[in-house]
Amino acid sequence: MPGLPAMMTNFEARKGHSFHGAHEGMVQFLRFAAIRAVLAFFTLCLVSFIVFSLMELVPGDCAERYLAFKNSQGAQISIADIEAERVRLGLDRPFFERWVKWIFNAFQGEFGDSCILRLNINQLLGQKVWLSIGICLGSLLLAYAIAIPVGIIAATSRNPFLNNGLRIISYLGLALPNFLLALMIMLFSTMVFGNSLTGLFSPEFRDAAWDWPRIKDFLSHVWLPVFILGWSATAFAIQTVRALMSDEIGKLYVTAAAARGVSGRRLLMRYPARHALSPIINSLGFDLNRIFNELPIVALILTLTEAGSLLIEALARSNDQQLAGAIIFFLTGSIVAINFITDITLAIVDPRIRRSILG
Template sequence: MWKTIVRRIFVMIPQIFFLSLLVFLLAKAMPGDALTGSIDPNIDPAAIEAQRERLGLNNPWFIQYWDWIKNAVTGDLGQSFRFKMPVTQLIGERMMNTVWLSVATLILTYVIAVPLGIISGRYNDTWSDRLITGYTYLGFAAPLFIFALLMLWVFGFQLGWFPTEGSVAPGSAAGTFAYAMSKIYHLLLPSLSMALITTVSTVQYLRSEIIDTKQKDFVLTARAKGASESRIYNRHILRNSLLPIAAFFGYEITGLIGGTVFIENIFSYPGMGQLFISSISIRDFSVVTSLVLLFGIASIVGALLSDMILSAVDPRIRIK
């Protein structure tokens, strides 16, 4: 397995290189630059042009790319034009909010999906199965941003059960118990909104795996030997059906990347997704390219993590 992991890591290097090149070219293809439309119109155009020259914005794209990637390797992602601070520091301040939101969403996803998938698969073609299947169909049909807006309107504005913006209550002192509880309280509604949508694919997949496993020869043999139904489900059916779900863990991470962009903007949650959208609107290219590159690397690492988990939980599978 370790040889496979090392080989996959070497494959990731050219993938990250081509990803960085694509991200940079797409950013440069956007109209204007960071000095377009965001400065005082009374400033002398010659001074603006001199600033562009100083920042290297007039250099050929390949020189700009080389300068950017050379600095990125050393941890220097450039300077944000909007926030007037290093991009590394800016992303670092927002990253933990996005990480906690993703972790909370993953926990809620599996807490909801595994019991529903087991019930739906074990008691298929019953009323409970039909209700759960109906929920998954609605989840597949409902766009995440529409569902999140509905959750915000109902539970945030109408019922007032949850805060409607921010990641912590104003005035909370960092490091205190009240601060930690406030962070969790602000996480609940956005993470639950995303989990209720992202969980439907896991529910359907687990249901299909359980139904399929129930027809396997080793399950029929166990029944023929007189094993109890609880033992058959716990020792044979669930054990084999949960293996692919474990491998989905890495791919769930990649799916959260797109979800957090919507969720953070809808709930005004100060994470990397909200920073990404705001940076696009003001053409803060240093921040945009850095965030897209980080999101892409996270997706590549998530795919590798899924392969590693699948190889670890099922020794019969060795990814070549």
């Protein structure tokens, strides 16, 4: 937090007339949340602009791509056909106009048709985006559900076996690439159980409606990608939590609290753990971002029918700009959203940040 010293001097100057009353505080807090939401919205617009520009930079456009596809099916295509298709798709309009239209539709959840498959993108994506986001959030949750208690224990324990053991596991987690882990597990499971553990659903449930048996089937598949993505995230998070905790435990205010008679679990949880929380919350957005980046490759290996693998498909194989744009929009949207949430949470948890808002 580079802005902290500046903030502190600010407080020095301002002390004496800090806010009064919970109501006023609430109003200011809501204003802060609203400002953050607007900022998040602008971030998303900016990212969409970059994504849209990149889509433009890809040689060829949707019209050519579709007609080329038809051509390969045996149809005769002329330049005039391509031009007509351009006009039909609105591709003859200026770049900026098209972007505004695209972003306007995107916020309404409309992404148009896929270039190649000529299907409505919403129909094509279906629940895949939510499956992807769910898998990533699940991995993040798994990582911190393990890392917070383990990190705290590791930071407080003096047991060399425990500490070294954790260190080795952490290094394994950090050093072993996800795709390799995925391949190893698949190989192992194929050899031992004759089941490669791929996919998110058994064939009979793939297109079924959500009901209890389908949820059970889903859970019996989804644990593997969550575990694989969570594996390195956990190793990373343990290191983070442990370092932050050791840092806080060594601080004077902890000794001072002990000198006042605060002891045991209360001392640990209310003092160092409570104060390590802010930087941990801060790192959540970053971790989710990393998990998102790793998802497509893992998804490809495990042949998951979720948006990550579809993104690779759209980007690398079929050059389907419309589809790729929509997926990237969703993924960045969820990262912006989690950063918004962590900002708000930080303001609730950390009085230093709260006071910088409330003044």
